[in-house]
Amino acid sequence: MGWWKQVEISHLEEFLVIVEEKKLGEAAEKLYTTSSTLSKHIHAIEKEYGVPLFDRSKRSIVLNEYGQIFLPFAQSIVNAHHEAEKKIKKKKASHKKNISVYA
Numbered sequence: 001m002g003w004w005k006q007v008e009i010s011h012l013e014e015f016l017v018i019v020e021e022k023k024l025g026e027a028a029e030k031l032y033t034t035s036s037t038l039s040k041h042i043h044a045i046e047k048e049y050g051v052p053l054f055d056r057s058k059r060s061i062v063l064n065e066y067g068q069i070f071l072p073f074a075q076s077i078v079n080a081h082h083e084a085e086k087k088i089k090k091k092k093a094s095h096k097k098n099i100s101v102y103a
Contacts, residue, residue: 007048009081011041012074015053018042019071022060045070 014031021027024035031038046052053067063071 007045008041009078011045012078014038014041015045015070015074016078018054018061019063019067022062024061 014027014033017031018024018027018038021030024038028035028038042053049066049070051066052064053070054061055064
């Protein structure tokens, strides 16, 4: 089946924060989680695709060539998810304003 069965949107969001921070510990702090949890989530994505996405050292974690390929897709999926949430919340709020009265 498709990757969406295995990879969660939250893991993609974490992936993007790790890319931004370039340090697992700092990404974990920003996301209010642990480095171990982030590492497990990234390994799950890597396992799904069968390739590493980062070059890791003790000091930093940097996208490798596979990660560079994956990055725009992760951004697109996360952005689409956020846009869908925003539109649904807006529609839901507009329905709350319209009160139906039945006689």
